[in-house]
Amino acid sequence: MVRKLLAALIALIVVAAFPSAAKTRGPSTAEERARALEYAQSLEQNPLAKDSLEKRMWLTEWLVQIPDLTVNVCCKELKALESLDKVNNTYSNQLRMQVLYSQAAFQLQHPEERNAAAIQAAGLAGTLRAYRAIQQFDPSAKYPLLDNLMSLEKKGKLEKYAERQRKCSKS
DSSP: OHHHHHHHHHHHHHHTTSTHHHHTSOOOOHHHHHHHHHHHHHHHHOTTSTTHHHHHHHHHHHHHHOSSOOOOOOHHHHHHHHTHHHHOTTSHHHHHHHHHHHHHHHHHHOTTOOOHHHHHHHHHHHHHHHHHHHHHHOTTOOOHHHHHHHHHHHTTOHHHHHHHHHSOOOO
């Protein structure tokens, strides 16, 4: 059941690539932005809370519908995040989607920021916060990619990683 709902969430993100959904409504409201920020931060701190699925569903639908905020994952980054399923699919969907929610939260907090690598690094940093929270609950949850990103984050190199990921190959 949860896997089907998460698959639906991912499908909604794909639909977001089509601008027609955003044209059906106006820009987000201040209340929606506050709610989105609260939900994204809540999911970083407590990704396994009872209400986390509801929050993810609302955030995903909101991101698809609004025309005034854009989140995206580069092709290399997306392939890397998809590899989480191969390692351990227990939490991979939550962690993969958190990148988008944390990007949105960063943009809501820093509306003047236009540096795509900084925005993507913020999304990855939010995912790493959620990963650490999951590990507090389940120490056996291990994802080498995220462990590597945590080491880059400690060295202050997460934005450089995001910049390299943005250079997508055409192949």
